[in-house]
Amino acid sequence: MPYETSLDGSRKSTRPSTLEAVIRAETGSKIRSFLYQLSEGVTDYRSIHSLTEQVRHQYHGRFAIELIQNAYDAVSRAADRKASQCRIEMQLEMDGGFGTLYVANDGAQFSHSNFESVSRLGQSDKDPATSVGNKGIGFRSVLEISQKPRIWSRRQEASPEFDGYCFGFDPEFTKSIYDPALAILEGRPLSIEQEWFAEIIGEDPSLCERLHTGAKRRQAQSANSTSDWLREEIGYLSPYLLPWPQSLRSPVVDDLETRGFASVLALPLLSPAAATLGSRPIDFVRLA
Ligand SMILES: Nc1ncnc2c1ncn2[C@@H]1O[C@H](COP(=O)(O)OP(=O)(O)OP(=O)(O)O)[C@@H](O)[C@H]1O
Numbered sequence: 001m002p003y004e005t006s007l008d009g010s011r012k013s014t015r016p017s018t019l020e021a022v023i024r025a026e027t028g029s030k031i032r033s034f035l036y037q038l039s040e041g042v043t044d045y046r047s048i049h050s051l052t053e054q055v056r057h058q059y060h061g062r063f064a065i066e067l068i069q070n071a072y073d074a075v076s077r078a079a080d081r082k083a084s085q086c087r088i089e090m091q092l093e094m095d096g097g098f099g100t101l102y103v104a105n106d107g108a109q110f111s112h113s114n115f116e117s118v119s120r121l122g123q124s125d126k127d128p129a130t131s132v133g134n135k136g137i138g139f140r141s142v143l144e145i146s147q148k149p150r151i152w153s154r155r156q157e158a159s160p161e162f163d164g165y166c167f168g169f170d171p172e173f174t175k176s177i178y179d180p181a182l183a184i185l186e187g188r189p190l191s192i193e194q195e196w197f198a199e200i201i202g203e204d205p206s207l208c209e210r211l212h213t214g215a216k217r218r219q220a221q222s223a224n225s226t227s228d229w230l231r232e233e234i235g236y237l238s239p240y241l242l243p244w245p246q247s248l249r250s251p252v253v254d255d256l257e258t259r260g261f262a263s264v265l266a267l268p269l270l271s272p273a274a275a276t277l278g279s280r281p282i283d284f285v286r287l288a
């Protein structure tokens, strides 16, 4: 794993998710697609970055309602509505930095399709006839208050712990692509710490060659150095397309797990202003 950051007071789980490989595969294919576009001089990834920024601005002040909507939809999808107590809980914990907002529900756990949908933009997997949400963009409203959303979920309704999709999004992860990608562009070997990147690239043996050819073509047309160009383009790759397995967790997540919630979203807050927004009086909601 390239890096791992912690919420204050967090501890490392001793229960690694069996779905880690699926999460890494999703991100691996997006990174390969980004590198492929770099080699061809195509910049579709910039559109997603720009749309994500637009949602962040246009959904100003909406994050709480968007989170409650998503939780409500999950509760409505619960396989056994009787087992679900229809709980949605939001709590603001001053656990370091500016605090963390936790949002949990005891409806349906994150399915593969939910995981894919939240890691893409505008690709809702919900049926508009039975769900409140259906555009696949509301989740991005959380970026107004947090840059590093993290999710823990049970694999099945009866799972005794968060053993399902557990992942996070983090701009630092996106930046960590820079060093190994530059090494490849410059024909240098990857270090042992960059092995994770070698695995991603290794899935497509033609990619290194394509990158070299593309970088040479670009250099012939531009005054910008390869390193400046790569840094700039990585800046346009949305971190919210790149989920990464999440094993660090705080005591609050442990508590929500023990109390039977199906999934938890943790939002480490960006600023004191975000903490004020997060402490609006929506502390506890019970549906039905
Ligand atoms: N609490 C949750 N439990 C399970 N899946 C979730 C949860 N929150 C989000 N998701 C998944 O993430 C996807 C993206 O959420 P997002 O809010 O962006 O879109 P949406 O709810 O489908 O549509 P809308 O933009 O109208 O809100 C959802 O379609 C769902 O698959």
Ligand SMILES: [Mg+2]
Binding pocket: 066, 069, 070, 133, 134, 137, 138, 139
């Ligand atoms: Mg939604």
